[in-house]
Amino acid sequence: MKVIDEPAALRAVLDEARRLGHDVGFVPTMGALHGGHRSLVRRAVAECDRVVVSLFVNPLQFGPGEDFESYPRDLAADLAQAEEAGADLVFAPSTRTMYPEGPLTTVSVRYLSDALEGRSRPGHFDGVATVVAKLFAIVGPCLAYFGEKDYQQLLIVSRLVHDLSFPVTVVPCPTIREPDGLALSSRNAYLSPDDRKAAPIFYWSLLAGKRAIEENGVTDPAQVSAVMQGAAGREGRARLDYAQVARPHDLCVPQVITSEVRLMIAGHVGRTRLIDNLVASPPDKEGAP
């Protein structure tokens, strides 16, 4: 596995691979790799000839007072995991390489960036969209693998590719979970032992919302939100930020749940902010074709 820290060097290697007719798979990450990241890399390895993983903690997507400084960084461990998962290349640029002057150009995907995480973390998705656009420009034509764990991010990146005609195919990948349901996340490393025990509460709340829709036939989004809030409220260590029903394509709250929705949840357990989501589909109406 080759480690590269200069954009021009990465582009040269990938251009040569494409010249030979190889498909390029790209897995952008902020490092602190875990089984969720490895699943993306394995999928890319299964579907592409050359796979590059980027490791870059992007300062633009952290707000003031967020965890940019303390975000877990361990290059040696990340390289070992990327290699084990089968990556051919790792792109690990410095902040100065990525933003030598601080960018005057930023990318913003309107509307999709405003709701949910966007409301809780103003500017976050502009930072994400800007770095992803820059990474796509460096990597060039590729299949890019993104986790459904960050569903809003996945939608925003898909829209960015569509609107700006990047030669990129976005491949959504399922959320990988611990046996108790907690979605794998680099931020899980912050959880104290007691917080870790409490942390699956958000997944269980999503399951409660999913049951309300799929088994109890609830079609009122407010009622489903109330079910999720009630479930989350039973864990004293959890502080809910939002528990919302969203249309899968635009994240708006539907008036009535008549087709597939995404249940979106976020909050703190102790001092750690966690997000998760789950798909839910109302039962087929009797007599429907």
Ligand code: AMP
């Ligand atoms: P991050 O390093 O947190 O920015 O995540 C990099 C990529 O890994 C994103 O596409 C995430 O959605 C994806 N990812 C993070 N956690 C998981 C997980 N538990 N399952 C699947 N994909 C994940």
